[in-house]
Amino acid sequence: MKYGVFSDVHSNYEALSAALKEFDKAGVDAYAFCGDLIGYGPEPEKCARALMKLKNFIPVMGNHDMSLFRDDFFNWFSDYAKDSILFTSKQLTPPAREFIKNFPPEYHGKDFAMVHGSFLDPYRDYLLSAEQFVLNLDKWQGGVCFVGPSHVPFIMSYKSNHMPQIDVFLGADVTVKLLPGHRYIINPGSVGQPRDTNVRASFGVYDSAAHTFRLLRRPYDVESVQKKMTRAGLPDILSNRLKKGT
Template identity: 40%
Template sequence: MIYGVFSDVHGNYEALKSALAFFKKNKAASFICCGDLVGYGPQPAECVKAVMGLENLAIVLGNHDAAATGRMDMKWFNGNAIAAILYARCNLSGAELAWLTGLPETVKTPEFTLVHGSPRKPLTEYVLSESQFLENLPYWDISPCFIGHSHMPVYFRQTDDAPPETDFLRPMSRMLLGGLRYVLNPGSVGQPRDGNPRASLGLYDSQKKSFEIFRVDYNVTKTQELMKKTGLPQVLVDRLAYGL
């Protein structure tokens, strides 16, 4: 089975459309979404609608999704994020809000584990270090474990006879997962933060046990124009051009 793996769309429908076109071209007929469909971007409803319509979808709740639906306190967010979360809340239909509210925090299947932040704190922890990876090992079992939240395409790997290993996932470098335990982050579709503004996403082949990262172009300017029209904070508009 080939899964299209994506995360942190954040209301950026232009980026999502490019990501879904890439998945279609590469024959990914199943999907893994690591959360944060809304927040930051100008088209939360379009993004929720498009993802709701995907067949064979595994998806978890992100912290911005949780805040937009009232499942999470706004104290976790800065002022710019709150402005965008409130914008999303006002723009989602009742059916879209109900669907988001019902998303689980953790998904376990025979082929992978899925959370937004980390297995032990699905809505709040950013996994960015080997020590956090080690501390989280008791909280999940089926490898790989897909995560999002940091907007960084990174992997963590447990080796048998050495300290755990982590690195950035570079585009087109195929990772063979073998029998070890992996945490994999596909990066962000709608607001990359690794200095590369192109949408980041992954393909997971559960038969071959391989994972590969790709970057795809999208119309950044169009998203920025829509954000300006809606009055979303300028700093959120500017960062998209730099991937920050």
């Protein structure tokens, strides 16, 4: 099976379209979405509608998604993130809202596992270190796990009795061979708000038969998204960071 793997769309429809186009070209059979469909960006409804159309769509819920439904998550955010959630809440139609509400906290499948933050805390954790990898080891089975929230693409690999190794994806269109006997935690980066100083949408294609993960970066019309954000009255800090990739 070939999976289009993506995370942290954050209501950025232009960036999402660039990713979906590449998934089409790659001929993916299914989609693995690591959470945070909404928040920050200007087009939550359009993004939700695009994902609702996908066949074999496997999602998990992110912390921004959850803040639509739980006040304790909403209250945890910065003021500008709260502004974007309030904007999102007004934009979403009941079917889109219901679609997001059904995202589960974790996914455990034949070919991979998936969670937004970590299995210790799906919504508030950021799985970034070798120590966290070890703490999560017995929470999932198999060789591959996808995570989200840092917005920086990386791959961690682990072999029994060795400390996990962490590699940040520095280039685009990098293919990694996934070795037998190893376990991997992979962050595909963020589609709609990359934070590794690369403004291009970040996502990947996982081929479970060939045992490969390919990281892709694609440009999209950042200025058009910024204009939409300004028109929507979203905070400048959110549109400015798209141009910097931070």
